[in-house]
Amino acid sequence: MHGHTDSWYAASANPAPAHPRLEGEVATDVCVVGGGFTGLSAALHLAERGYDVVLLEAERIGWGASGRNGGQICTGFSKGMEAVEAHVGMEAARACWAVTEEAKALIRERVERHNIDCGLKWGYLHAATKPSRMEGLKRDQESLARYGYEDTKLLDRFALMERLKSPAYHGALWEGGAGHFHPLNYALGLADAAAAAGVRIFERSPVERVATGPQPAAYTAEGTVRAKHMVLAGNAYLGPVSRPLYRRIMPVASYVLATEPLGEDGARATIPGDDAVSDTNFIVDYFRLSEDKRMLFGGRASYSQIRPRDLFAFIRPRLLEIFPQLADARLDYCWEGNIGITVDRMPDIGRLDGEVWYAQGYSGQGVALAGMYGKLIAEAIAGHAERFDLMARFRHPPFPGGKLRTPLLALGMLWYRLRDALS
Template sequence: MANTPYPESYYAASANAVPPRPALQDEVETDVCVIGAGYTGLSSALFLLENGFNVTVLEAAKVGFGASGRNGGQIVNSYSRDIDVIERSVGPKQAQLLGQMAFEGGRIIRERVAKYNIECELKDGGVFAALTAKQMGHLESQKRLWERFGHTQLELLDQRRIREVVACDQYVGGMLDMSGGHIHPLNLALGEAAAVESLGGIIYEQSPAVRIERGASPVVHTPQGKVRAKFIIVAGNAYLGNLVPELAAKSMPCGTQVITTEPLGDELAKCLLPQDYCVEDCNYLLDYYRLTGDKRLIFGGGVVYGARDPANIEAIIRPKMLKAFPQLKDVKIDYAWTGNFLLTLSRLPQVGRLGDNIYYSQGCSGHGVTYTHLAGKVLAEALRGQAERFDAFADLPHYPFPGGQLLRTPFAALGAWYYGLRDKFGY
């Protein structure tokens, strides 16, 4: 049987040591079978185990192999489309409930880290950096919007203040969210997996779900075994493939690229980001960056629609890094990798149920670190019969990409090109 290792990323190279987990090789029975050991699956499993369910998790490769172990490591609140956009789409009542949940994912992460002693380099503070006066105006509106939903750990930064938190002369201002922050994402996933096992949950690695036998007692088949369950949670996101065709039709895997420098040393690292906050700019095709625990700069950006792996990731991202930090022109890049996230046409997550017993959450659209942790809690609530918050997500409208699977990638790329031009010319 194939053994799929982690990609050659900085996260894999600096991951905490964990014991190998077996592949499923027989038939097991459980209350809930979770497909995917990323954040959505692990968060669901933890909440379910804490509420007395028996849980079995199937992972096609290794814990955190997908987006959960490859992302920029930034704790960013709300959704890829903000609460005001949701409100215009679904009305104030549903938006109120979704708005109340928009800042919960970050709290869940911190609670997990504290409760289960997870070592993942958790740091507080995230900055949204404005490149234009129009973007700064948007941040001012965003602050008012978030405060309307009770989120008050925010500070607007003028040009002088943002220079105090990031040594980049491109920005006219920004907003600091002290409930944001950053983590070593793979170590967070590994710590959550250990927590799952400490509560009696079982995780099988190298055990891809190849078929779901639907019915009153659904069965998930793997190459060498099967899991019979009362409920199934589908949490594969961009790595699900065509296991559930009706989910693939309304989403599209996309790739994002990340590079990591050699260690910068304390002096240069503190010069770039004196307070050790993470940063993302306000462009549609945004750049994001932060420091690691050993004082490297992680810098990411760009989108490859259809999730192809670029031939030279460094050639794509290094110029973006040097535009922000020309002082790094002689710094070596030690790691470069790509990872896929799942895009929806609305850029809002898709949550729902197939039949009576198959639940799913997918399509974080690049905003997944916090949302996935919330999603796990919401899915667990639904399985316990508390569906109000689940229904608030499930009732969001979703549509297939224009042109179907054949044309969704070029249409999305055309849209990104248009918004990239708007970013470039400050519209």
């Protein structure tokens, strides 16, 4: 699809209308900046509640992380529930957990209600990179059970071979309530549903400046949107348009590679269970089969913001460590995208001065959460802020600024690589 990064997702996108650029001045109830899962979900939810909504996207719908990611629909928060419990106590943690479970249910519901063709599948493996990691997975299973999530199984190395044929893993925790899909097609489906509900979508309309306060406005090169409320949903791509938000997240590049279609036999020889898979390392490898049986393999985050010169060469060794049987597979696509991470790896949701709302920094686990956080903002604008307030209790220190910003993060990354190797 034209105007997207050169990914397998763009090459296999469902037909979608091109939306116009913003020209001139427009007034509305809510202006949403950003056409990824956060912005689309907020816009759709608000339009369904009767609000007049304008959505401004700098490029094309789903151009950012939402149209490039691993397509893995994960359970919970990147940080894990124990950290949440420590921060807000058990009772509030249960309410946070309910939000994360609703995030996945929301995808299921929207796919069904709006008939979105995005290859949605359930089944997820957390694969142990060392024998010692099985203990941690057992604790994770117990922790999930404390929240009433019982659809899990611990698989030893032998049992895992039935679902995942890789010499790299020592067992896994399987869960039935997480899964995978084609994220760009889901984003395009949300945009269609939002447009049908009355949202006016403008593409190729980068917001250069926003006025916050009681009467927010967004300014592009050729137009202005004046609104009663504004939602900033640009996440790792928003950049310095909002300084306070920019300081609280760090864009970290992650890379995804797509092989040629492997056929039914190739699929059976790699992930016969057709689950989404991620491993137990801090710097995680994540992979799954596409609907046309390609291996979509992601990982190797770069915190230094220096782009490797040959992306294929950068990721291929990791792919072959996990699946040596793919040594002869042709590699068709490789692309990158920015993940927004926060210092404490919990999502950052809140309100700037006046009527400006935002959510960002899902820290590598936003496929399900971003849509839900968009919904929480929509609820809060409509006057029901209880769940928004709960998630806004997580305060986020800024990353160190100035020249130290990137080198410090790169150093942190080296430490985690070392930890993955040694522990």
